[in-house]
Amino acid sequence: MQHETNDVGHRVREIRNWREMSLETVAGLAGISYGHLGKIERGETPLNTRNLLESLAYALRVAPSEFNGQPWERAADPLGAAAHAGLVAVENALDTYELGEDPGGPVREWPEICADVAEMRNAGALHSDYALQGELAPKLLAELHALYVRQPSLRTEVLLALIHCYASAVWVTKRLGGRGLSMLAAKEAQKCAEELDSPQWRGYTTWLRGDATGALSRPQQHQRAVRMADELRPHLDHPEVIQAYGMLHLSAALASAVQADKDNARTHLDEAEDVARRLDTEVGTFGRLWFGTTNVGVWRTTIGLELGEGQRVAEQARLVHIDTIPSQSRRAEFFADLGRVLLAERKTQEEGLEKLLQAEKLAPQRIHADVFVREAVADRLRAAQRDAGGRELRGLAWRLGIAPAGVASSE
Numbered sequence: 001m002q003h004e005t006n007d008v009g010h011r012v013r014e015i016r017n018w019r020e021m022s023l024e025t026v027a028g029l030a031g032i033s034y035g036h037l038g039k040i041e042r043g044e045t046p047l048n049t050r051n052l053l054e055s056l057a058y059a060l061r062v063a064p065s066e067f068n069g070q071p072w073e074r075a076a077d078p079l080g081a082a083a084h085a086g087l088v089a090v091e092n093a094l095d096t097y098e099l100g101e102d103p104g105g106p107v108r109e110w111p112e113i114c115a116d117v118a119e120m121r122n123a124g125a126l127h128s129d130y131a132l133q134g135e136l137a138p139k140l141l142a143e144l145h146a147l148y149v150r151q152p153s154l155r156t157e158v159l160l161a162l163i164h165c166y167a168s169a170v171w172v173t174k175r176l177g178g179r180g181l182s183m184l185a186a187k188e189a190q191k192c193a194e195e196l197d198s199p200q201w202r203g204y205t206t207w208l209r210g211d212a213t214g215a216l217s218r219p220q221q222h223q224r225a226v227r228m229a230d231e232l233r234p235h236l237d238h239p240e241v242i243q244a245y246g247m248l249h250l251s252a253a254l255a256s257a258v259q260a261d262k263d264n265a266r267t268h269l270d271e272a273e274d275v276a277r278r279l280d281t282e283v284g285t286f287g288r289l290w291f292g293t294t295n296v297g298v299w300r301t302t303i304g305l306e307l308g309e310g311q312r313v314a315e316q317a318r319l320v321h322i323d324t325i326p327s328q329s330r331r332a333e334f335f336a337d338l339g340r341v342l343l344a345e346r347k348t349q350e351e352g353l354e355k356l357l358q359a360e361k362l363a364p365q366r367i368h369a370d371v372f373v374r375e376a377v378a379d380r381l382r383a384a385q386r387d388a389g390g391r392e393l394r395g396l397a398w399r400l401g402i403a404p405a406g407v408a409s410s411e
Contacts, residue, residue: 117164301317
């Protein structure tokens with residue numbers, strides 16, 4: 001059965017044909033059998049790990065983001081047009097503004113700017129509202145770059161605000177498919193952190209760059225994270241540095257897991273957990289990273305899923321105090337990962353669908369942009385036919401932009 005064009009397999013096949021490469025060649029370069037690749041292309045098996053997605057991207061000589069459909073291409077997403085407009089505006093801002101150059105134009109009073117920075121940060125760290133971030137960040141970047149030149153007394157505050165703006169630009173461009181823009185935004189954030197000469201913010205922006213560009217090179221992500229973590233060691237008496245240091249080890253753990261290095265991944269996870277216990281609180285607030293023992297548990301779920309430890313992940317995830325994290329977006333990511341695990345097993349499929357619906361309710365834009373959620377739902381939809389719960393599953397699939405032929409018309 002041929003499936004519709006929403007799944008990753010169709011894009012893999014399109015790019016392979018464009019490259020004029022055979023199934024055998026691409027499969028060999030990706031380290032899988034050509035039969036497995038054929039099933040992926042036909043939509044008969046999901047592409048459900050970063051390792052496999054990035055291996056195929058390497059084999060086809062494209063960025064991993066080339067396999068992910070864009071939210072504004074999906075009619076089911078009412079925020080698509082706004083998100084697309086925001087992405088274009090962010091791209092223009094990243095191309096236009098340079099630290100130390102006054103872009104000209106009017107600038108509002110500082111309290112008004114601060115209020116918009118706070119709203120933008122809430123839109124990102126709490127809700128994954130890419131449309132609102134895309135609306136606010138470009139305007140704020142213009143004013144903040146002007147203020148950096150015109151108001152030297154505010155430079156520390158302005159640099160922090162610029163880091164927040166560039167972080168928002170990373171989230172918008174990464175999730176909405178701005179090719180290469182997330183790297184540019186992360187590097188600009190690093191420039192601001194260097195200008196601040198703050199260990200914790202240098203740590204934060206190094207983590208941010210890993211999050212933005214890790215899929216392009218996991219060895220580089222690991223190397224940068226470890227190097228910066230080592231630089232932060234002398235400053236671990238400061239709680240904000242501890243949080244940045246811990247997040248760098250979580251970044252290194254993910255980079256190791258994607259490279260199938262289980263031992264190294266667990267070593268970094270254990271280091272993150274050990275340092276998290278030094279904090280006075282279960283959930284830290286620095287940089288809205290929410291680092292602490294709870295978030296380490298969330299990362300163990302993500303990394304365990306990457307390593308193929310499905311049922312073990314599900315058992316461990318039930319012990320995570322996810323409600324202690326104040327971010328709807330972070331909770332949504334956790335429920336999405338847990339939902340994917342549960343959806344894959346017949347006896348827990350109903351619970352898995354419930355978790356995915358819960359994730360969608362908390363942060364719809366984030367979940368609709370998640371390629372692994374879309375693959376998991378598409379795979380279950382193809383197998384479900386008239387299973388109990390099919391209506392809810394088909395509703396979620398439609399909102400994700402998935403409509404496999406032969407399933408949507410089965411009623």
